[in-house]
Amino acid sequence: MSSQPASATAAPAAAPATTAPATEERGTAMVGKDVSTETVPGGNLMIASYIIVWVIVLLFIVRVFQRQNEVGKKLAELESDLSKRGARPER
């Protein structure tokens, strides 16, 4: 009776080290990593952060440029309409 539990506990412990796990076992062995022990690359996060800052500022400037183009197009349309009517728009 006493030898039976010992062999029962020893077998699963030895199995992963010596043989490849069966397909069924692989599907049930998903263990989360403790966040506190994880090494996060701070440098990468910092670089990503600085890139985000400049990308957002750049996008803002591009949007301003696009809006100025829209105003320029509307102005050209108005000038064209006025010149068709014989009016001379001021420059």
Place this chain on the structure above:
Amino acid sequence: MSATTPDRPPHLSRQPSNASTIAFVATVLLTTALFVLSIYQIFFVAPIEAVMGIVQKIFYFHVPSAYVMYLGAIVCFGGSAWYLATKNGKADAIAQAGGEIAVAFGLIVITTGPLWARKAWGTYWTWDPRLTTSLLALLIYVAYLVLRAFGGEGEAERKFAAALGILGVADLPIIHWSVRKWSGQHPTVISKGGGGLDPRMVPALLISLAAFTALAVVLVWVRARGEILARRLQAARDAAIEAGLVQEEQQ
């Protein structure tokens, strides 16, 4: 040099003065110089933080971005109040520029903060009071811009947007006091009760604050001026239609 001649129509009489152009160029140059200096201070003078390491350097852009978000919200508030009091289109344009600045820098705050938090707290996001109220402020100003973009150009819509611009600023003191009132995880290093900054980190933060302030001035200036010009153009077109010089656009 204000080019106002008696025979020019009113919508064409207001040209930018030389003084305004010089002031704008000077502000752009100052902004550039301050950013170069701030980057030098951040990466070559300020020490690496002992516990968090290099990721703490996000602090030097994260905090000024939050400050500029506040600034944009205050400009939006001021412009909105001015518009409601006077119905001045210029005030409305300034309010809109302020709202856009609040959204742009709010986005910076809400994306750089989680990158820092990933290293410092082990998670990108937590429903900490300051994070939640900051997200709320961003959403308020996004709503303001959506209203401006799709709400129409009528006076009632402008008044409604101005009311939102005034109400939105109410979230700012809540963000500021949230850390003290409801605790949370967000650091309180430079506010009351905080442990303070290493003296070698202070110049980097101050110069970065100055650089972001100058950038905000440039962006508000450009956006407000662009918006004012667009409205003047629309007014000129309306005047031309009324005078029978131009046909109204078919919808």
